Amino acid sequence: MTEHQKDRFATGVIYFLVGIVVILLAGILGNILINGLPHLSWHFLTSESSDFQAGGGVRDQLFNSVYLLILTTIISLPIALGAAIYLSEYARDNWITHLIRSTIEILSSLPSIVVGLFGYLLFVVQFGFGFSILSGALALTFFNLPILTSNIEESLKGVSATQREAGLALGLSNWKTIRGIVVPAALPGIITGVVLSGGRIFGEAATLIYTAGQSGSLVDYHNWNPLSPTSFLNVMRPAETLAVHIWKVNTEGIISDATAVSAATGALLVLVVIIFNLSARYFGNKLYQKLTAAK
Amino acid sequence: MENLSPAFITTFEASERALTTEHLDVLYGGTIQKLFDTSLQFKRNSITALIGASGSGKSTFLRSLNRMNDTVATVNGKIMFHGLNVNQANINVYELRKSIGMVFQKPNPFPKSIYDNITYALRADGEKNQQKLATIVEESLRAAALWDEVKDKLNQSALALSGGQQQRLCIARALALRPEIILLDEPASALDPVSTSKLEDTLKQLREKYTMVMVTHNMQQAARISDYTAFFHLGHAIEYDTTTNIFTNPQGAITEAYIQGSFG
Numbered sequence: 001m002t003e004h005q006k007d008r009f010a011t012g013v014i015y016f017l018v019g020i021v022v023i024l025l026a027g028i029l030g031n032i033l034i035n036g037l038p039h040l041s042w043h044f045l046t047s048e049s050s051d052f053q054a055g056g057g058v059r060d061q062l063f064n065s066v067y068l069l070i071l072t073t074i075i076s077l078p079i080a081l082g083a084a085i086y087l088s089e090y091a092r093d094n095w096i097t098h099l100i101r102s103t104i105e106i107l108s109s110l111p112s113i114v115v116g117l118f119g120y121l122l123f124v125v126q127f128g129f130g131f132s133i134l135s136g137a138l139a140l141t142f143f144n145l146p147i148l149t150s151n152i153e154e155s156l157k158g159v160s161a162t163q164r165e166a167g168l169a170l171g172l173s174n175w176k177t178i179r180g181i182v183v184p185a186a187l188p189g190i191i192t193g194v195v196l197s198g199g200r201i202f203g204e205a206a207t208l209i210y211t212a213g214q215s216g217s218l219v220d221y222h223n224w225n226p227l228s229p230t231s232f233l234n235v236m237r238p239a240e241t242l243a244v245h246i247w248k249v250n251t252e253g254i255i256s257d258a259t260a261v262s263a264a265t266g267a268l269l270v271l272v273v274i275i276f277n278l279s280a281r282y283f284g285n286k287l288y289q290k291l292t293a294a295k
Numbered sequence: 296m297e298n299l300s301p302a303f304i305t306t307f308e309a310s311e312r313a314l315t316t317e318h319l320d321v322l323y324g325g326t327i328q329k330l331f332d333t334s335l336q337f338k339r340n341s342i343t344a345l346i347g348a349s350g351s352g353k354s355t356f357l358r359s360l361n362r363m364n365d366t367v368a369t370v371n372g373k374i375m376f377h378g379l380n381v382n383q384a385n386i387n388v389y390e391l392r393k394s395i396g397m398v399f400q401k402p403n404p405f406p407k408s409i410y411d412n413i414t415y416a417l418r419a420d421g422e423k424n425q426q427k428l429a430t431i432v433e434e435s436l437r438a439a440a441l442w443d444e445v446k447d448k449l450n451q452s453a454l455a456l457s458g459g460q461q462q463r464l465c466i467a468r469a470l471a472l473r474p475e476i477i478l479l480d481e482p483a484s485a486l487d488p489v490s491t492s493k494l495e496d497t498l499k500q501l502r503e504k505y506t507m508v509m510v511t512h513n514m515q516q517a518a519r520i521s522d523y524t525a526f527f528h529l530g531h532a533i534e535y536d537t538t539t540n541i542f543t544n545p546q547g548a549i550t551e552a553y554i555q556g557s558f559g
Contacts, residue, residue, distance in 0.1 A: 163405065165403065166405065166468075169363065169397035171392040184407075293450060
């Protein structure tokens with residue numbers, strides 16, 4: 001083979017491989033949407049799920065998924081941001097930081113079912129939080145922290161050292177340089193990290209089965225008192241999410257339209273993730289533009 | 296072994312000195328010495344060029360002057376500023392760096408608007424008066440000869456400026472803190488000839504109000520704009536004199552060899 005032919009051959013192989021990836025992903029996405037979208041209806045979105053009869057919806061599961069995502073992000077983002085700032089800006093290169101980094105790597109590959117059982121023992125049983133949104137959010141924080149921390153660390157490290165020098169040379173303290181210059185400059189990367197972890201949280205089932213529970217309680221969407229047991233904002237109530245719902249109707253469910261419900265829920269899950277992704281990027285970009293005057 | 300002892304080091308009257316180093320040593324990792332026993336005096340309202348080959352210690356020396364080497368190296372010796380040794384642990388380096396500003400090799404504006412680039416450090420310092428901030432922005436940009444080019448787009452990103460404009464913005468940013476001394480670490484090395492010449496004009500104008508110490512690889516540049524020149528070799532300050540003397544009548548054999556382009 002001539003050099004030219006070799007080059008064409010290698011290019012062809014690469015196109016073929018990327019083609020496989022695209023076809024697989026488009027196939028999965030298309031399959032979920034084609035099977036699910038016809039069953040999606042306003043009724044499906046706004047009515048309670050049914051235990052026995054056909055025709056139930058996913059109103060509570062949808063809300064629970066979003067609520068858990070928000071709570072988990074509120075808990076894990078500040079922790080991850082702090083840890084990432086430490087690792088990227090303060091940590092010296094010694095065995096302690098190596099240990100921290102290895103721990104984070106190991107934790108990020110921990111099977112979610114293990115996180116779930118750990119959360120069950122610690123939050124549900126030991127702390128007595130029961131099957132609740134709080135237990136779920138804390139377990140998801142465990143699940144989420146390692147990846148979020150390393151994503152944010154990477155984006156902070158991506159900010160050029162000359163930016164830090166510039167801040168220090170202007171008489172700014174380390175902290176003011178980090179807060180006012182490094183973190184804003186790393187914002188697009190940080191937002192990507194939050195978006196990615198958000199997608200993982202939405203899709204997570206195994207962790208939640210053992211912590212947030214599989215049953216929905218009676219929820220009153222007009223009760224805005226978070227301390228009331230029937231309030232939709234109450235974090236101590238058990239809460240089934242969309243992903244857990246899919247798992248449940250397919251394993252334990254006895255409703256006759258289980259296939260349709262799980263297909264529609266799957267499509268809904270995909271749509272919500274896409275909407276979350278796009279809107280997080282939109283608002284993130286707005287914030288970045290405001291902070292950096294970038295167009 | 297080359298003779299690394301100083302050939303000639305000029306001195307100034309105490310009243311003319313803006314900054315003085317006494318027996319400055321810089322060590323990396325506690326053992327690798329990059330700068331040896333350097334005692335130089337910098338004259339007020341003048342431009343001093345630091346020249347020498349790569350690894351001669353001139354940048355190391357410059358970065359020690361505003362304590363930018365604190366985290367990476369050990370700096371022994373005295374740095375006298377207003378009669379005070381500022382190379383001591385109890386000195387507030389943040390305040391020191393406001394008096395001794397620095398401009399770097401590569402333009403490093405913040406990813407913020409032109410206006411915010413200049414005001415960020417002031418606001419972080421607690422200045423809230425918008426009128427005052429606006430005045431400082433205009434003064435600083437005028438002093439850096441950038442005002443006319445950017446006055447209509449102060450709220451646009453600084454990253455949209457050309458490299459030369461960015462570097463002059465970095466100078467304006469340092470000027471906004473009203474420093475006495477400006478350290479410049481090869482400020483024109485990343486710029487094209489036209490931008491370089493504009494930058495040099497700006498620096499020459501700033502000499503009226505500020506004392507500048509500039510590391511440069513470009514000997515023509517040192518000859519064009521500096522009043523005094525210090526030649527560094529292998530971590531030693533070999534010769535320090537008026538720029539004219541250094542370039543026309545150097546005392547040291549190594550200085551002469553370097554000026555003539557025999558090495559470096």
